Amino acid sequence: MYVRRTLLASAIAMAFAMPAQADNSDDIAAIRKEIEAMRQNYEARIQALEAQLKQAERHTSQAKADAAEPTAADHATPPAAANSFNPEIGLILTGRYANLKDVPNRHITGFLPLGPAAAGMRRGFTADASELSLAADIDPDFRGQANLVYEDGTGATVEEAYFQTLSLGSGFTLKGGRFRSAIGYMNEQHPHAWDFVDNPLMYQALFGEGYGQDGVQLKWLAPTDLLVELTGELGRGADFPGSDRNKNGAGDATLGLHLGGDVGLSNSWRGGIAYLRTRAENRAFFGLDPAGTALTGDFTGRSRTWLADFIWKWTPNGNPRETNFKFQTEWFQRSESGSLACTRCIASPYASEQSGWYVQSVYQFMPMWRIGYRYDRLDRGTARLDGADIGSTIASLADYSPSRHSLMLDWSPSEFSLVRLQYARDKSMAGLAENQVALQYVYSLGAHGAHKY
Amino acid sequence: MTIWVRLFLMSLAAWPTWVQADVNVFACEPEWGALTQELGGDKVKLFTATSALQDPHRIQARPSLIAKMRQADLVVCTGAELEIGWLPVLLRESGNNRVQPGGPGYFEAARTVNLLERPSRLDRAGGDIHPAGNPHIQGDPRNLLPVADGLAQALGQIDASNAGYYQGRLMDFKRRWQGALQKWSQRAARLRGVAVVMQHRDPYLPAWLGVHAVAELEPLPGVEPSAAHLATVLARLKQTPAKMILRPAYFSPRPSEWLAERAGIPVVELPFSVGGSPAAKDLFGLYDDTLDRMLEASK
Numbered sequence: 109m110y111v112r113r114t115l116l117a118s119a120i121a122m123a124f125a126m127p128a129q130a131d132n133s134d135d136i137a138a139i140r141k142e143i144e145a146m147r148q149n150y151e152a153r154i155q156a157l158e159a160q161l162k163q164a165e166r167h168t169s170q171a172k173a174d175a176a177e178p179t180a181a182d183h184a185t186p187p188a189a190a191n192s193f194n195p196e197i198g199l200i201l202t203g204r205y206a207n208l209k210d211v212p213n214r215h216i217t218g219f220l221p222l223g224p225a226a227a228g229m230r231r232g233f234t235a236d237a238s239e240l241s242l243a244a245d246i247d248p249d250f251r252g253q254a255n256l257v258y259e260d261g262t263g264a265t266v267e268e269a270y271f272q273t274l275s276l277g278s279g280f281t282l283k284g285g286r287f288r289s290a291i292g293y294m295n296e297q298h299p300h301a302w303d304f305v306d307n308p309l310m311y312q313a314l315f316g317e318g319y320g321q322d323g324v325q326l327k328w329l330a331p332t333d334l335l336v337e338l339t340g341e342l343g344r345g346a347d348f349p350g351s352d353r354n355k356n357g358a359g360d361a362t363l364g365l366h367l368g369g370d371v372g373l374s375n376s377w378r379g380g381i382a383y384l385r386t387r388a389e390n391r392a393f394f395g396l397d398p399a400g401t402a403l404t405g406d407f408t409g410r411s412r413t414w415l416a417d418f419i420w421k422w423t424p425n426g427n428p429r430e431t432n433f434k435f436q437t438e439w440f441q442r443s444e445s446g447s448l449a450c451t452r453c454i455a456s457p458y459a460s461e462q463s464g465w466y467v468q469s470v471y472q473f474m475p476m477w478r479i480g481y482r483y484d485r486l487d488r489g490t491a492r493l494d495g496a497d498i499g500s501t502i503a504s505l506a507d508y509s510p511s512r513h514s515l516m517l518d519w520s521p522s523e524f525s526l527v528r529l530q531y532a533r534d535k536s537m538a539g540l541a542e543n544q545v546a547l548q549y550v551y552s553l554g555a556h557g558a559h560k561y
Numbered sequence: 562m563t564i565w566v567r568l569f570l571m572s573l574a575a576w577p578t579w580v581q582a583d584v585n586v587f588a589c590e591p592e593w594g595a596l597t598q599e600l601g602g603d604k605v606k607l608f609t610a611t612s613a614l615q616d617p618h619r620i621q622a623r624p625s626l627i628a629k630m631r632q633a634d635l636v637v638c639t640g641a642e643l644e645i646g647w648l649p650v651l652l653r654e655s656g657n658n659r660v661q662p663g664g665p666g667y668f669e670a671a672r673t674v675n676l677l678e679r680p681s682r683l684d685r686a687g688g689d690i691h692p693a694g695n696p697h698i699q700g701d702p703r704n705l706l707p708v709a710d711g712l713a714q715a716l717g718q719i720d721a722s723n724a725g726y727y728q729g730r731l732m733d734f735k736r737r738w739q740g741a742l743q744k745w746s747q748r749a750a751r752l753r754g755v756a757v758v759m760q761h762r763d764p765y766l767p768a769w770l771g772v773h774a775v776a777e778l779e780p781l782p783g784v785e786p787s788a789a790h791l792a793t794v795l796a797r798l799k800q801t802p803a804k805m806i807l808r809p810a811y812f813s814p815r816p817s818e819w820l821a822e823r824a825g826i827p828v829v830e831l832p833f834s835v836g837g838s839p840a841a842k843d844l845f846g847l848y849d850d851t852l853d854r855m856l857e858a859s860k
Contacts, residue, residue, distance in 0.1 A: 277658035329631045329656045335624035368624025376623040427615040475785045558650045
């Protein structure tokens with residue numbers, strides 16, 4: 109009301125400040141009269157409005173008094189304490205027992221591994237990868253989150269530590285710091301949220317556990333009933349398939365588009381496509397020569413990855429409580445080109461074009477119990493060193509199509525606990541057909557953030 | 562010249578109508594959707610995120626819900642951590658600064674009423690407990706009065722030009738609701754002191770009707786009924802018989818039917834929220850039907 113009065117006054121002032129334009133004094137008088145009439149009119153209306161407002165206020169306070177009788181809120185003020193603003197603290201405890209063959213130099217045949225040493229699930233009992241997470245709203249504009257993971261050998265690592273905006277509005281969210289890239293579907297999921305003990309071969313070959321960023325992410329959501337989400341990231345690009353390079357500017361860039369929606373009451377879906385471009389410099393790898401002896405080498409060049417994902421969930425009447433079903437599939441294609449050197453080969457031009465996919469379904473057949481099946485398949489595609497197939501120089505990169513069948517059964521008596529049994533028939537390494545059995549637990553203590561779709 | 566002045570003043574007077582548009586309301590549960598419709602009338606565009614056949618504790622943060630949250634001007638939810646498993650994800654993923662907690666576009670019904678069963682000991686060994694108290698406040702229709710007050714105020718705050726309209730509809734709703742409460746309390750007189758078994762812990766319905774909850778099918782809040790626990794409940798019913806088993810529509814009927822058969826008492830499927838039964842078409846129908854069903858079973 110105040111604003112309107114001031115505006116009115118300035119309008120009137122403006123009218124008087126320009127008398128030269130109205131050369132007829134009768135005209136001026138007429139305008140004055142008109143404005144005076146308008147002013148009176150406004151004063152009257154403002155008074156009426158004020159009276160109405162007062163009355164409404166009386167009504168509300170009266171209504172409040174009426175309602176107090178059965179159940180009005182009495183918010184006991186909590187005692188002030190220095191720890192009142194402590195962040196949400198959550199701890200994930202995981203551990204497993206794995207029954208595996210003793211395979212020296214375990215690797216996925218046909219794909220450049222992540223590091224200079226062989227890796228894979230460890231045999232017997234292990235209880236590493238426990239995860240501590242801290243999160244809180246920083247102020248009305250920002251939220252912060254950190255995830256610390258403890259693993260044997262590497263010790264405690266900062267898996268995520270990022271801020272996220274809350275108040276940009278118009279569908280925009282900016283994230284910065286260290287975070288899991290939004291490419292693909294499973295990439296943002298932490299291991300405790302996986303539906304199987306291990307992640308798909310596709311992710312193992314692409315990123316290891318997941319692709320992390322030190323950088324910024326901008327996300328925009330369209331104002332439509334169909335979910336349309338665009339994501340772009342710029343980062344350091346230090347994670348495999350890139351490598352840490354001493355440079356200014358962005359080391360990698362990603363772009364992603366996700367669409368999603370409902371079909372009727374019981375079905376929902378989300379699908380997307382993403383692109384990652386990065387570079388590697390002296391990215392070390394481990395391999396085997398045709399005689400079966402271990403060798404090391406490194407790759408320098410560019411790496412481009414396309415990812416596509418599709419998730420479909422069925423929940424009868426939208427209620428996942430009793431039974432529900434989830435179908436999930438992802439596909440990738442990666443091309444790398446540059447130069448590759450190894451212990452027994454001099455640096456030569458290298459180019460590869462590889463792909464892979466997995467498909468999995470998880471069915472909750474009764475409360476607390478779920479059963480799941482997953483099929484992994486990778487295609488080495490072409491990989492040429494100095495124009496010839498690289499398999500003749502490095503046997504662990506020979507043409508082969510790694511595959512795996514996995515079957516799991518899990519039981520979760522509450523949202524905070526889960527025990528899982530998994531059987532896998534693993535043919536990810538040439539000449540190996542292994543039966544793997546794993547038993548895993550995942551417990552969640554304290555604050556546990558809601559999971560994404 | 563006079564025309565310009567007049568036009569300028571007219572445009573000043575007219576400016577609030579330019580920005581006038583429907584208020585997009587995102588209601589977490591159907592009861593709050595129905596209440597928003599009562600108070601907002603044709604000035605609100607309502608989206609209700611869940612149905613009475615869904616367990617509001619366990620909703621998947623579906624893409625469609627994120628897309629709707631993106632467009633909301635006002636979020637109307639129960640609060641008291643009922644939606645903790647999905648609402649925070651929707652809010653954070655939406656990129657919508659109008660509805661973030663703490664702002665005028667975020668309304669929690671539970672903050673306007675006195676919650677019952679505030680736990681004295683916070684430990685998940687006690688099941689899925691809520692630190693602020695039991696969130697199923699719509700079990701008692703008397704709670705709708707303070708919630709309606711708060712909601713009308715919230716609507717008036719984000720859509721100030723229609724504040725009077727919402728207050729008017731609030732007065733009308735409260736008048737009709739008071740009448741209905743009186744009618745219900747007369748009808749429910751016969752239920753006072755009746756012993757019942759409840760599927761899921763809810764202190765509000767017993768507080769309203771004066772029924773006496775002798776046992777729950779869930780051994781602990783949010784924990785599935787086990788065969789062993791059902792056997793204990795059956796044994797307890799031999800000592801202290803109950804008249805009926807109350808089951809909200811979104812729960813599986815099997816445990817209650819198992820018990821009903823052995824204890825020889827009927828199961829009453831409660832609508833629990835608007836849309837939970839064919840007769841529970843609106844808020845008035847919800848409690849009419851709840852009473853109808855319980856009175857029928859208590860004969």
